[in-house]
Amino acid sequence: MMPGIRSPLRIVALAVCSLFVLSGCADGNSGTGYADRQGPTVIGTDSSAESRVVAAIYREILTAAGQEVRTAKTTYASPAETAQAVVAGKIGIAPAYESTMLRALPGGQTMPGNMEATLSMALPPGIVALPPATAQRGVVIAVTEATADRHTLRSLADLGKAKGRLTLGGSASGDPGAPSTTSLKKAYGVTLTSAGTSGKADVLVLRSTDPAITRDGLVVLSDPKSVIPPEHVFPLISAPAVDATGREALARVNTPLTTGQLAALAASVKAGEAPGKAARTWLRSKGLLR
Incomplete structure (x- = not known):
């Protein structure tokens, strides 16, 4: 060095x-x-x-x-x-x-x-x-099962397949580790519209321990490019x-x-x-x- x-x-x-x-x-x-x-x-x-x-x-x-x-x-x-x-x-x-x-x-x-x-x-x-x-205990990005099936979503990279612009929001959107629409576009080339902390967004940013993931049967999207930092x-x-x-x-x-x-x-x-x-x-x- x-x-x-x-x-x-x-x-x-x-x-x-x-x-x-x-x-x-x-x-x-x-x-x-x-x-x-x-x-x-x-x-x-x-x-x-x-x-x-x-x-x-x-x-x-x-x-x-x-x-x-x-x-x-x-x-x-x-x-x-x-x-x-x-x-x-x-x-x-x-x-x-x-x-x-x-x-x-x-x-x-x-x-x-x-x-x-x-x-x-x-x-x-x-x-x-x-x-x-x-x-x-970090953040994850999830969608409803219906949204996942409609757009064939299993990974953040798949968001580009969606026809029409999807919104990004959720209770953990303000978390320091939460990805922004800009960071997702840079990493995956996907265009999302920010919906703040709205729980009705198409794509949800949640805590990995949020009970809604299990309760509502949400599909957590994988992050192959590690945009979301690890929180083990x-x-x-x-x-x-x-x-x-x-x-x-x-x-x-x-x-x-x-x-x-x-x-x-x-x-x-x-x-x-x-x-x-x-x-x-x-x-x-x-x-x-x-």
């Missing part, structure tokens, strides 16, 4: 240091304080049903692995704030989402294609992104907070925790079921907890 030119990963790493000023990244120290902590590992969460139930899954699986764990008394306002709490040493582990975390970087840094490498290089020393679950859920940890046995236990959750499973768990919590109960029932159903 030529002198004075920084790689994208190095830029991201420096940006994370700017964001997490409490991490001590500049002088090589993690700054978490977790190496000096006594007592149980503290799990943090934001207020969303998804975060609360995933945190409960982490708590149950770590407890079963012999690790002493408790849930933080503070509920954070957003996944970004929860991640900052891990870096600052206030908590030892929390559910995090790939692109949500990287979008919090100053200057809107773009990320390289290899998300695992990006997270590994970007995070301060002592903070670790464990392997992600299959589940995502993963455990963000302070390295001293979770031992090797705990990390192995957490990894067993990754395959069975799909987006559909996460959506169902979140729906149960939104309906009033305690996150811990929902987590235990699910873990037992998957043979991960006695």
Whole structure:
């Protein structure tokens, strides 16, 4: 590499240091304080049903692995704030989402294609992104089954087949990860008219865990050109907070925790079921907890 030119990963790493000023990244120290902590590992969460139930899954699986764990008394306002709490040493582990975390970087840094490498290089020393679950809590683009059949839609690239102009809208249209009509046209050459957050748009931008997807039998369109950034859920940890046995236990959750499973768990919590109960029932159903 030529002198004075920084790689994208190095830029991201420096940006994370700017964001997490409490991490001590500049002088090589993690700054978490977790190496000096006594007592149980503290799990943090934001207020969303998804975060609360995933945190409960982490708590149950770590407890079963012999690790002493408790849930933080503070509920954070957003996944970004929860991640900052891990870096600052206030908590030892929390559910995090790939692109949500990287979008919090100053200057809107773009990320390289290899998300695992990006997270590994970007995070301060002592903070670790464990392997992600299959589940995502990002946005998806969906259409009704009737619309899919009418225009033979299975992929975003198929939108160009539609006769007449379709509208793009939906409850997650304002999400930072939501594609715009411009980005879709650039990637797929399709022309859509923006309908804002209207739920009556022809093409809907929704959260991947939105119950309407299952309830209304919507068809989620694939995104072969990856216009929509990945939002897999993963455990963000302070390295001293979770031992090797705990990390192995957490990894067993990754395959069975799909987006559909996460959506169902979140729906149960939104309906009033305690996150811990929902987590235990699910873990037992998957043979991960006695």
